[in-house]
Amino acid sequence: MIACLLIPGFELQAALYHRPRMRLRPAALSPLPGTEPLLGPVTAAAEAAGVRPGMRLGEALATCPSLVLVERDALLVETEWEQVIRRLEDNGFAVEPVEPGCLYFDTRGVERLYGGVSPALKRALAAVGSTWNAGAGAADRRFAALAAAAIARPGQAVVVDDQRTREFLAPLPLTLMPLEAGRREELDRLGVKKIGQLAGLPGSAVAERLGPDGRRAWSLARAEDGGNADWNDSAGWNDTKVSARPPATDLAERLEFPEAVANELTLRRALTALLDRILARPERGGREIRKVALSARLVGGGSWRRTVTLREPSGERGVLRAALGPKLAELPAPVLSLGLELVVLSESEGRQLALIHPEGEELETRLRDGLRQVRARAGAGAVATVVEVAPWSRIPEQRALLVPRD
Amino acid sequence: MVADPGAARTARSARLNEPRTALVEENFDGSPCRVNRQPVAAIREEWRVLDRWWTEEPVSRRYFEVVLESGQNVVVFRDAEQGCWFSQRGA
Numbered sequence A: 001m002i003a004c005l006l007i008p009g010f011e012l013q014a015a016l017y018h019r020p021r022m023r024l025r026p027a028a029l030s031p032l033p034g035t036e037p038l039l040g041p042v043t044a045a046a047e048a049a050g051v052r053p054g055m056r057l058g059e060a061l062a063t064c065p066s067l068v069l070v071e072r073d074a075l076l077v078e079t080e081w082e083q084v085i086r087r088l089e090d091n092g093f094a095v096e097p098v099e100p101g102c103l104y105f106d107t108r109g110v111e112r113l114y115g116g117v118s119p120a121l122k123r124a125l126a127a128v129g130s131t132w133n134a135g136a137g138a139a140d141r142r143f144a145a146l147a148a149a150a151i152a153r154p155g156q157a158v159v160v161d162d163q164r165t166r167e168f169l170a171p172l173p174l175t176l177m178p179l180e181a182g183r184r185e186e187l188d189r190l191g192v193k194k195i196g197q198l199a200g201l202p203g204s205a206v207a208e209r210l211g212p213d214g215r216r217a218w219s220l221a222r223a224e225d226g227g228n229a230d231w232n233d234s235a236g237w238n239d240t241k242v243s244a245r246p247p248a249t250d251l252a253e254r255l256e257f258p259e260a261v262a263n264e265l266t267l268r269r270a271l272t273a274l275l276d277r278i279l280a281r282p283e284r285g286g287r288e289i290r291k292v293a294l295s296a297r298l299v300g301g302g303s304w305r306r307t308v309t310l311r312e313p314s315g316e317r318g319v320l321r322a323a324l325g326p327k328l329a330e331l332p333a334p335v336l337s338l339g340l341e342l343v344v345l346s347e348s349e350g351r352q353l354a355l356i357h358p359e360g361e362e363l364e365t366r367l368r369d370g371l372r373q374v375r376a377r378a379g380a381g382a383v384a385t386v387v388e389v390a391p392w393s394r395i396p397e398q399r400a401l402l403v404p405r406d
Numbered sequence B: 001m002v003a004d005p006g007a008a009r010t011a012r013s014a015r016l017n018e019p020r021t022a023l024v025e026e027n028f029d030g031s032p033c034r035v036n037r038q039p040v041a042a043i044r045e046e047w048r049v050l051d052r053w054w055t056e057e058p059v060s061r062r063y064f065e066v067v068l069e070s071g072q073n074v075v076v077f078r079d080a081e082q083g084c085w086f087s088q089r090g091a
Helices: A010-015 A020-024 A044-048 A057-063 A074-090 A108-114 A117-128 A142-151 A162-169 A181-189 A195-199 A203-221 A264-279 A317-330 A360-378
Strands: A002-006 A027-029 A068-070 A095-099 A102-106 A135-139 A157-159 A251-261 A287-298 A303-314 A335-349 A384-388 A400-404 B024-026 B032-035 B038-051 B059-068 B073-079 B084-087
Touching: A002 A117, A002 A142, A010 A027, A010 A074, A027 A044, A074 A095, A074 A102, A074 A117, A074 A287, A074 A303, A102 A108, A102 A142, A108 A117, A117 A135, A117 A157, A135 A142, A135 A162, A142 A157, A142 A162, A162 A195, A181 A203, A195 A203, A251 A264, A264 A317, A264 A335, A287 A317, A303 A317, A303 A335, B024 B073, B032 B059, B032 B073
Parallel strands: A027 A068, A135 A157
Antiparallel strands: A002 A102, A002 A135, A095 A102, A251 A335, A287 A303, A287 A335, A384 A400, B024 B032, B032 B038, B038 B059, B059 B073, B073 B084
16 A cells, blocks of 8 residues: 655744744744745644635735744755654655655555554654654555545544545545646636545546646546556656655765855855765765755754756766855855755766767767757757857847747 | 746747846945945946947946955946946856
């Protein structure tokens, strides 16, 4: 069976982890700067006062003037989430984290260890701890497991019988479906409010009215594969399979500054020192780095984190510095400490080098292939050429044009 | 070269080094003292561009190449026609 463990409002819970008294007060996760002013998850006290997640900030403050806005702390969220995953892995669960607060695991490997699905889920909940208000669900499909975990009370495990998945899903609200808000509203206007009502509609009519997303939701509601056993959704996961993450590398270095630093030159030097230290760690065992995370503790209490996935794994200091250096310019405030973490390492040591470097026609072909890939990924017009139109002009923007190369 | 994917959807030609609006605080002599909330450490160069005065869209700009306290080099100009500040690359 597939199990899902859900911690509702994880980002808010993580932000309040070291301020437990605040959990009892009306509090909400503040919107990200530069985005629409919509609230994130809210505490139970805030909900009791009429504040709902996704509410406009102004409306929420008018509804509950004592509402406390809690800043998002990306670093704390990552750290606490990693702790939760590690605790589960220490108890034998091979987990697939989806996002902070939601993960899946296959119970087949641990059923015999703990004596069944329910005891395994109980063990998982105990491993996570009661402070996080986690709920667990298990079913023969990911979506059904997610729905079961979503309706489970904190600390409760809901197991859905293999043969009764569709009956279990039928009375649940449509808000559990992975659908755009607009599509959900459209269905609501049509009187479709429950998953069972959606599952009862003809598939072709749903596909015609709501497009591929609607058809996918319809298949999920019917607990079907949509006629294809290897069917994957847009996020790339299969509804009947769990891909456990590779073992964590646990390679991290941190540099504390005696006082807050905003100077990019100093930060770049600190990054070089961190790279030297982390690349020299014997645990790396010569393996190259595929994914690396740069984090910072900001002055005033916030935190910042950026993850970089390298196109080709590398263990060279210069390559890593070139990939991470520009990220330092995105720091929103002076930093008190800078951290570097090797998130994913390559499986093998060394790299197969080319004996003869491509040139001439072969190089052209490779370049064309590369450009085709970029176009396929970013759309028509993504590849452009700089064309000089008036290089003599005294007005810089008159000198050249960026012309799409299709 | 690869352009911004957001701009790519329109698949139209675009000018390179278009000016971008900048938040600039001025000294009494009109030179910048803060650019995008960062203090200016030094002014490296200053020049004027007066062009297209014979058209209905004349260009009158006072350019400054400045070094910010963070060590970053920035070129900003005040557009006399529009009365506001811009930053620009490739100037």
